Amino acid sequence: MKVLKFGGTSVGTVESLRNVKKIVENIEGPSVTVVSALGGLTDRLIATARMAASGDLAYHSEMGAIRERHNLIIDGVVREDRRESVRETVESLLDGLARLYDGIALIGDLPEKTLDIAVSFGERISSHIVAAMIEGADRRDSLEFVKTEKWFNRNIADTALTDELIRKEFESNPPVRAIVPGFISTDRDTGEITNLGRGGSDFTAALLAASLDAEVLEIWTDVDGFMTADPRIIQGAQVIPAMSFVESMELCSYGAKVIYPPTIYPVFHKNIPIRILNTFKPETPGTYISDRDSSEADGTVTGVSAIRNTRLMTLRGEITGNVASINTRTFNAMARNGVSVLLVSQPDQESGFSFALSDIDSEKARKALIEEFAPELADGELEAIEELHELSTLAVVGNNIRKITGLGARMRNTLSRSGIEVAAHCEGTSATTVTLMIPREETDRAMRLIHSLFFGHE
Ligand code: ADP
Ligand code: ASP
Ligand code: MG
Numbered sequence: 308m309k310v311l312k313f314g315g316t317s318v319g320t321v322e323s324l325r326n327v328k329k330i331v332e333n334i335e336g337p338s339v340t341v342v343s344a345l346g347g348l349t350d351r352l353i354a355t356a357r358m359a360a361s362g363d364l365a366y367h368s369e370m371g372a373i374r375e376r377h378n379l380i381i382d383g384v385v386r387e388d389r390r391e392s393v394r395e396t397v398e399s400l401l402d403g404l405a406r407l408y409d410g411i412a413l414i415g416d417l418p419e420k421t422l423d424i425a426v427s428f429g430e431r432i433s434s435h436i437v438a439a440m441i442e443g444a445d446r447r448d449s450l451e452f453v454k455t456e457k458w459f460n461r462n463i464a465d466t467a468l469t470d471e472l473i474r475k476e477f478e479s480n481p482p483v484r485a486i487v488p489g490f491i492s493t494d495r496d497t498g499e500i501t502n503l504g505r506g507g508s509d510f511t512a513a514l515l516a517a518s519l520d521a522e523v524l525e526i527w528t529d530v531d532g533f534m535t536a537d538p539r540i541i542q543g544a545q546v547i548p549a550m551s552f553v554e555s556m557e558l559c560s561y562g563a564k565v566i567y568p569p570t571i572y573p574v575f576h577k578n579i580p581i582r583i584l585n586t587f588k589p590e591t592p593g594t595y596i597s598d599r600d601s602s603e604a605d606g607t608v609t610g611v612s613a614i615r616n617t618r619l620m621t622l623r624g625e626i627t628g629n630v631a632s633i634n635t636r637t638f639n640a641m642a643r644n645g646v647s648v649l650l651v652s653q654p655d656q657e658s659g660f661s662f663a664l665s666d667i668d669s670e671k672a673r674k675a676l677i678e679e680f681a682p683e684l685a686d687g688e689l690e691a692i693e694e695l696h697e698l699s700t701l702a703v704v705g706n707n708i709r710k711i712t713g714l715g716a717r718m719r720n721t722l723s724r725s726g727i728e729v730a731a732h733c734e735g736t737s738a739t740t741v742t743l744m745i746p747r748e749e750t751d752r753a754m755r756l757i758h759s760l761f762f763g764h765e
Contacts, residue, residue, distance in 0.1 A: 308482070309334060310521040312341040312489060312512035316529035317586035318433055319346025321383030324440060326586050328384070330527065331441050337482050339519065340444075341489040341512040342437045344429025345376065349490075349505070352404075356425045359408045360417035370405050377401065377432060384440045393439040397432050404428045420499060423462075427500045430488035430508070438486040446486045449511060452476050453492035455501045459645045462494065462501040466514065466573065473518035487515065506567035517573035524574050526566060527586045532594035533558070533565055535610045536758045540751050545762060547609055549595045554609045554704050555581070557740045561649070561702035562614040571596075606710035608761040613701045613750050617649060618669055619731050621661040622680070624689035633660055640679040644671045649700045650742040652731040661731055663700050663744055698730055699750040703741045703757060709734075715741050721760050727753050 311334075313327050331340050344352075351373065358366040377397055385393055407425055411417055427450075438446035452472035455462040469492075477485075489508025492501050503510045509526060516524040530538055532546040533555060552575040559568040565583060574581055575598070584593040622633065630653070637660070641648050650663040664672055676692050683689040708714055715734035722729055722745065730744040745753045 308337045308339065308519055308521050309523055309525060310339045310341065310512050310516035310519065311525045311527060312508055313343065313437075313527045313586060314508060314529075315343040315346035315348065317346075317527050318342055318344075318437065321380060323586055324380065324384045324437070326589065327437065327527070328440050330586070330589055331444075331484060334484075337484075339447075339477075339482050339485045339487060339515050339521070340437070340441075341487045341508055341515065342430065342433050343489050343508040344426075344433050345380065348373070348376075348429045348433075349426055352426050352429055353422065355408060356411055356417055356422055359412040360415060362412065362415060364412075366408050366412065370401075370408060373404075374401050377436070381436055381439075385436065386440075389439045393435055396435050400428060400432050400435075423502055424500050426502060427491045430490050434486055434488035441484060441486065444484040444486050445482075447476060447482075449488050449491055450493050450500065453503070453511060453514065454495040455492045455503070456495050459643075461645055462492070462503075464492070464503060464510065464514065464569070465495050468495055469514055470518045473515060477519055482519075487511065503569075504567070506564070509567040509570040513570040513573045516579050517577045520577065521579055524579055524581045525584055526570075526581060527584050528565065529585065529587060530565065530583075531585045531588065531591050532583045533563070533596070533610070535762050536612065536754060537563065540754055541611075541758050543762065544758070547594050548592065549597070549599065550609055551599050551706065552581075552596060553739055554706060555596045557702065557704040557737075558610050558612045560647075561612045561700065561704070561740070561742070563610065563612040604707060606705060606707040606714075608703055608705040608708060608711075608714075610705075611701070611703050611754060611758050611761070613699050613754055614649065614665065615699045615747055615750055616666040617663050617698050617700045617744065618666055619652070619661050619663050619695040619698060619744055620669070620672060620676070621659050621693045621695070622676070622689055623659040623691045623693055624683070624687075629688075630660070636679055637662065637676070640675040641672060644668075644675045646672045646675070650731065650733045650744065651736070652733050652744075663698070663731065663742075666696075669694070695730055697747045698744045699747045699753075701743045701745060701750070701753055701757065703761070704739055707738055708741060709738050715743075717760065718743060718757055721756050722753055725752070725756055727756070 355369040438444045454465045454468045456465045489511040534544040536544040538544045556571045581596040646668040652661045727749045732743045734741040
């Protein structure tokens with residue numbers, strides 16, 4: 308069995324949906340197809356909810372445009388004899404959405420829970436349209452089997468319960484051509500509608516692939532494969548024909564938006580390969596991600612990525628002799644609060660310990676550090692918690708790159724020759740990744756310089 312996922316870029320227009328139909332109908336054997344909302348719709352649903360909450364009556368015309376876009380898509384892709392019935396289903400969902408927006412406007416407030424309901428309409432509707440468009444398809448409802456739990460105010464997937472529920476659903480009624488809405492889920496305790504985070508349809512597909520022991524997970528999108536860098540920034544970015552799970556996980560965690568980072572873990576765990584393919588050029592080979600064992604191979608660079616909006620936090624003080632404990636306590640405090648540490652830098656143990664994190668996590672991180680190190684801050688062992696803002700974290704990922712001599716130095720020299728100052732770096736701790744922090748306004752230029760260092764000029 309195959310699990311496929313088509314992102315918003317593939318379900319945005321009548322033309323792209325016709326490609327989806329061809330691809331799915333050509334599969335021999337059973338398949339499960341996960342779909343995102345129509346391209347750009349999730350952003351629009353959020354913007355419209357905010358308009359309604361702020362009393363901007365233009366939310367009515369936005370709602371009208373959302374209705375019209377869905378109706379045009381239905382007319383363009385669904386067989387005439389099925390159109391009436393799918394239009395009725397979609398109209399009734401859209402009526403529900405319009406009522407929700409009216410409610411938000413009336414209250415003048417937009418709690419997270421309500422926003423989660425508003426955004427869920429994107430995938431709930433698109434999956435009905437795709438199921439009506441594809442011959443022999445049946446729609447399965449992920450609200451019934453993708454479950455989340457609350458973790459420090461965030462909704463995270465309850466993978467064990469989801470696995471059990473997916474198996475139950477598909478064992479009692481084996482799929483032929485199942486269509487599943489991506490991204491959306493329900494809280495395991497309250498039953499309220501939640502989601503897996505922006506870009507989360509990839510994760511829905513990975514959870515299905517893992518639970519159903521799929522032979523492959525195909526991520527269909529709008530580029531020819533996983534590329535050596537974001538093609539919107541680097542024109543000369545090249546398709547990577549094959550890479551390991553770990554390399555793809557690292558590139559995605561450091562900003563390569565082509566796959567939502569949590570996606571890789573469930574299929575990696577089950578050793579199910581991923582293919583990244585282009586909906587608009589189905590014949591191109593794309594990228595094959597698998598568990599290739601190349602631990603003995605020479606070091607090679609696979610790709611470059613960057614996360615903007617990051618900062619460096621430094622615990623300033625004389626921590627010599629206490630380094631391991633400070634590190635462990637910091638990591639534990641961050642993990643407990645759901646903060647990801649992007650890079651650790653300790654050039655000089657005499658004066659402190661630094662780590663990088665996303666701007667959005669900084670408030671939580673600062674609070675957690677102040678709490679964790681209250682005694683050390685009080686007795687002066689730690690002098691201060693300092694922050695360096697407006698940085699980007701750039702990652703170079705590859706296979707055994709630790710074996711490449713002087714890699715970090717070459718990168719730093721390349722940047723400094725062009726006047727880009729490196730605020731922090733981390734190399735030698737990971738076999739796959741070297742990370743650097745640079746001023747945010749230099750991100751694109753730094754990406755170009757580093758990309759051409761390894762892959763030649765554009
Ligand atoms: P979808 O709607 O299919 O989920 P996304 O926009 O989430 O599509 O992801 C695909 C986009 O990811 C591409 O259009 C590309 O601009 C961007 N991207 C960023 N980094 C990379 C990379 N290294 N390789 C390929 N695409 C990348
Ligand atoms: N529609 C959701 C989003 O835009 C989920 C996804 O596309 O994967 O984030
Ligand atoms: Mg995506």
